[in-house]
Amino acid sequence: MSGHKLLKLWSSGRSRWRLHEGISRCGKACYSSCIPKVCIVGSGPAGFYTAQHIIKARQDVDVDIYERLPVPFGLVRFGVAPDHPEVKNVINTFTQTAKHSRCSFYGNVNVGKDVSVDELQQAYHAVVLSYGAEGNRSMGVPGEDLAGVYSAKDFVGWYNGLPNCREKTDITQPALEALAESQVCRVLIVGRRGPMQIACTIKELREMVNLPGTRPEMVATDFEGVAEALKDVPRPRKRLTELMLKTALEKPGEKEQERRNKASRVWGFRFFRSPIEVLADPSQNKIAGIRLAVNKLEGSGEGAQAVLTGEEEDVPCGLVVSSIGYKSLSIDPSVPFDSHKAIVPNIMGRVQQAAGLYCSGWLKTGPTGVIATTMNNSFDTARSLMEDMDSGMLDLSAAKPGSQSISVLLEKRGVKPVTFSDWEKIDNVEMTRGEASGKPREKLLNVEEMLQVART
Structure with a gap:
């Protein structure tokens, strides 16, 4: 093959054959050292859409995706309501990306704990942080730590089978039964502004x-x-x-x-109200109600601001679910982080004052929008990264070992990653269990059980 070299590259337990020009754009022999290596942290929609765009945009880039849990897909798996299965169809596209010859998945790797961002930057030409928003925003009112007060994030995680939100039982069926047998007869949805500002x-x-x-x-x-x-x-x-x-x-x-x-149950909106205190029962251990401030609006439309009127009202209730938003958390002290906005400061996905570091998804913008919004914002980050590669702003001349060196570090630290083929074992078990009960799947709720299935 005159003028070409055939390279065999090993990654994630499978071989890759790649044909390259004999001379690279940087004028050096084009061995694996000239192959751009990109690492993505987080395997939710932002991570997969970023990977998808990078792989399609350039034919010479290897992409590795690292995920804290043994299972991929983030909020598509853990945040979409069970009665909206059509939204989860994007998993098919993500699976195609994960199975691409230039993409590898490493689950069960906690970046910031098992491996640092600095170590990833040493191993890759570019690192994209796409780990989302796993923190809860606090109402900041007295009594919100009482029994009976939950965040919407944890409630959704509970009925979707997120491992750290599971019931005492190890399966999701009891969660469904608990909801079906619920004695809740009245649900009020409270908003600090008015009908013209509602977000649903x-x-x-x-x-x-x-x-x-x-x-x-x-x-x-x-x-x-x-x-x-x-x-x-x-x-x-x-x-x-x-x-x-x-x-x-x-x-x-x-x-x-x-x-x-x-009808035996009632629901309704209560506008122009803000929580000011969760009221305890006589034992002071669990909630008995919530005290709301009555607001008025100044301004109009999306920019209207809620202003206190001085009026208050008490609403008796036995359960409070705060749905005031998710927030991103700092993953590593070396990464710039705006704790007030709960985002990584960036310009079009480029992390400020951190060459070679990028971000996408809610970590980039804050928790806003739907999956399509995340897709567009992730594509924008991928385009920024591609522009930096093409312009030379991102140095591709130096050899980068990628997953090869990270795998050595993880092995020394006793961390065994879960590959995408390992995830498919979990997937098959969940679908088999679901089929037995007439459901699309019955999720494994325990990380240990997931790992046991993955390594069978």
């Missing part, structure tokens, strides 16, 4: 309106002036608000009224 989608609201066995309960005064403001809002917001107005204020038809009369 029309699909989510429609699902609530049509939820079997329930009826809506709204406060008419919360919607004063809303109808008049509709003419100036974008169509998606207009449709959402119109459905809220119809649900809250219009008299239902005969069939709908009959359905509501038979």
Whole structure:
């Protein structure tokens, strides 16, 4: 093969054959040292979309994905509601990326603990941090540590089988049974601003309106002036608000009224309210209610600000779920981190004052948007990285060992990574268990059990 060299590269337990030009763009013989090596930390949507774009954009880049858990896919696996299985179809695309000859998955590796970011930077030409937002935002009010107060993140993790959110039992079926047998009869969704600032989608609201066995309960005064403001809002917001107005204020038809009369459970929005204290029962051990401040708005639209009026009201309840957002955490002292915004400071995904370091997903922007939003933001980071490779801002001339040296470090530290083929063993067991009970899958909830299956 005149003018070419055939290289056999080993990574993640499988061989890769690659044909390269005899002379690289940097004028040196193009052995493995000239192959750009990129490491991605986190295997959720941000990580996989970043990897996907990099692999498609250049034919000479190796990408390794490191994940703290033995299983991939992040919030697609642990954050999507079970009754929205269609959202999880992106897993098929992520699987194709993971099985690409230039991509390797290393699960069960806790970056910042098992291996440092600095060690990854020494082993790779570029490191992309995409580990998401695993922390909970605090309400910052007295009593939020009482029994009966939970974060929405942990609640979602519980019913989705996130290992550190599991019940005392090791399977998700008891969680489903607990929800089915729940004695909760009234759910209020509290927001500090008004109907024009609500963050849900029309699909989510429609699902609530049509939820079997329930009826809506709204406060008419919360919607004063809303109808008049509709003419100036974008169509998606207009449709959402119109459905809220119809649900809250219009008299239902005969069939709908009959359905509501038979309902045993109630749900509703309470706008212009902020929590100021979780109230304890006489034992002072668990909650008895929540004290809310009554707000008014200054400004309009998305920029409206909630301002306290001085009024308060107490709402009796036995369960409080705070849904005020996720937040990213610092993974390594060497990585710049804005603790106020809970993000890694960056410009178009380039981490400031840290050459060769990038970020994507919620770590880059904060916890906002849906999977499609994360896709676009991850593609932007990948483009920044590609631009830096092409412009020479990212030095590709030096040899980088990639996973070869990291694997040696992990072995010395007693860490055994889970490969994607190992994950497929877990996947097969979960689907087999699910099939036995008429479900798509029955998740393994215990990391030890996951590792045992992966290493069988």
